[in-house]
Amino acid sequence: xxxxxxxRFVRGVRLRWDSVRRQHMLLFPEGALGLNATAGAVLxxxxxxxxxxxxxxxxxERYPGANLRSDVHDLLSRIAERGLLRYETxxx
Amino acid sequence: xxxxxxxxxxxxxxxxxxxxxxxxxxxxxxCSNPLDWGSDKYRQExxxxxxxxxxxxAERLGVMQxxxxxxxxxxxxxxxxxxxxxxxxxxxSTLVTAGTLFTPERTARLRDAGxxxxxxxxxxxxxxxxxxxxxxxxxxxKLAAARLVKALELPLTLNFVLHRHNLDRIExxxxxxxKLEADRVELANTQYYGWALHNRAALLxxxxxxxxxxxxxxxxxxxxxxxMGILYVIPxxxxxxxxxxxxxxxxxxxxxxxxxxxxxxxxxxxxxELEFANVRNHSLEWIWFESEAFNRFRGTDWISxxxxxxxxxxxxxxxxxxxxxxxxxxxxxTDPVCHLSPxxxxxxxxxxKAQMEQSPSLVYRSMQGxxxxxxFHL
Numbered sequence: 001x002x003x004x005x006x007x008r009f010v011r012g013v014r015l016r017w018d019s020v021r022r023q024h025m026l027l028f029p030e031g032a033l034g035l036n037a038t039a040g041a042v043l044x045x046x047x048x049x050x051x052x053x054x055x056x057x058x059x060x061e062r063y064p065g066a067n068l069r070s071d072v073h074d075l076l077s078r079i080a081e082r083g084l085l086r087y088e089t090x091x092x
Numbered sequence: 093x094x095x096x097x098x099x100x101x102x103x104x105x106x107x108x109x110x111x112x113x114x115x116x117x118x119x120x121x122x123c124s125n126p127l128d129w130g131s132d133k134y135r136q137e138x139x140x141x142x143x144x145x146x147x148x149x150a151e152r153l154g155v156m157q158x159x160x161x162x163x164x165x166x167x168x169x170x171x172x173x174x175x176x177x178x179x180x181x182x183x184x185s186t187l188v189t190a191g192t193l194f195t196p197e198r199t200a201r202l203r204d205a206g207x208x209x210x211x212x213x214x215x216x217x218x219x220x221x222x223x224x225x226x227x228x229x230x231x232x233x234k235l236a237a238a239r240l241v242k243a244l245e246l247p248l249t250l251n252f253v254l255h256r257h258n259l260d261r262i263e264x265x266x267x268x269x270x271k272l273e274a275d276r277v278e279l280a281n282t283q284y285y286g287w288a289l290h291n292r293a294a295l296l297x298x299x300x301x302x303x304x305x306x307x308x309x310x311x312x313x314x315x316x317x318x319x320m321g322i323l324y325v326i327p328x329x330x331x332x333x334x335x336x337x338x339x340x341x342x343x344x345x346x347x348x349x350x351x352x353x354x355x356x357x358x359x360x361x362x363x364x365e366l367e368f369a370n371v372r373n374h375s376l377e378w379i380w381f382e383s384e385a386f387n388r389f390r391g392t393d394w395i396s397x398x399x400x401x402x403x404x405x406x407x408x409x410x411x412x413x414x415x416x417x418x419x420x421x422x423x424x425x426t427d428p429v430c431h432l433s434p435x436x437x438x439x440x441x442x443x444x445k446a447q448m449e450q451s452p453s454l455v456y457r458s459m460q461g462x463x464x465x466x467x468f469h470l
Contacts, residue, residue, distance in 0.1 A: 010319070012209050012247030012275070016182050020104060020154040027184040029209045029247050029276050029320060032106050032156040083275070083319030 119227030179206025334411025
């Protein structure tokens with residue numbers, strides 16, 4: 001299923017690098033969420049092009065040995081719950 | 093990896109409220125603009141270049157969010173230029189509008205300039221009642237504006253200020269928000285400063301109204317009616333503890349009045365002992381870190397009892413400074429909303445008066461301040 005799911009931010013949500021605080025920030029209507037380095041790295045890959053599978057593979061290459069899958073799912077589902085991210089499905 | 097964290101630095105602001113003008117076609121009796129909004133000083137509005145410089149300074153200071161507000165910000169014909177500057181600086185921009193001046197052309201221009209989000213205020217779920225509070229016919233224009241925002245695929249927040257005269261229609265209000273496909277809803281109980289304080293006896297709701305509203309809000313949240321949720325601003329007169337002002341004085345946000353004075357919140361000009369620095373004479377950085385007004389109530393050193401020894405000291409910072417001043421005459425007193433405040437009886441008395449059937453007339457926002465405002469009975 002991961003092969004066919006592409007997480008993407010909904011319209012009105014932006015990720016940016018905050019050069020003052022030196023961290024990624026997720027910006028959305030009336031809110032800003034400061035992200036730690038790994039959360040920033042995950043969200044940077046949520047471009048609506050990459051599938052979940054591709055995102056996890058890419059992160060595992062970058063952080064070898066870490067068991068990332070459940071953490072990535074957890075992070076994205078919390079952001080999706082706030083209405084900021086959607087999972088698009090490519091038809092099989 | 094533990095997902096995302098709230099790693100906000102406490103010493104730099106995230107939000108800038110840019111009050112571009114206090115001019116507005118509406119005359120709401122709870123307007124948050126100062127009572128003397130029509131005075132000469134506020135008519136000396138900042139020039140486009142001043143705002144463009146402010147946007148750049150804000151970005152360097154760490155601001156992430158800019159709200160173009162007012163009055164009615166669409167009255168500034170240079171709004172597009174400012175939105176474009178905000179987008180260039182990477183700031184997330186929100187247009188906070190009454191919605192009556194929208195045209196398809198202008199809205200598209202704003203979107204193309206990089207506007208991120210639109211918030212439209214509506215006064216009630218029904219035309220007659222909404223227009224009565226706005227003091228002018230505006231309801232249908234607001235609905236048209238909301239549809240336009242959706243058609244342009246911008247995220248839409250609908251904002252309703254809640255009070256005694258519309259709380260009984262909370263279900264209808266939520267239904268209207270669903271019909272207009274709001275992405276996000278703000279239900280803000282009236283906060284009693286300026287115009288609203290003057291009209292408090294007519295606006296303060298009853299406890300029963302608030303209980304029903306809280307149930308309706310909880311149900312709408314449960315149903316996930318709005319993808320980005322509901323912000324419910326609590327009626328602090330009915331709370332046990334006060335609210336921190338904008339997350340704490342000089343901690344997260346700053347507001348700039350139309351003539352360039354920089355305030356820790358939109359209503360802080362109500363505190364006469366404070367002198368506010370102006371962006372025409374100082375950098376935003378200096379004003380935030382060094383100016384007297386921003387340091388006066390920052391942190392907890394200035395706090396006296398009952399707050400100084402209270403475990404909630406770092407939660408609410410003694411409550412709202414403007415409310416303390418308006419209700420006790422002392423801006424450094426404990427916010428009387430707190431049940432531990434020696435002035436709390438003033439809140440209790442106001443609440444008790446609200447339970448009475450008869451509601452006084454509303455005084456509408458006007459150029460003349462409160463003394464000769466036109467009266468309108470609902």
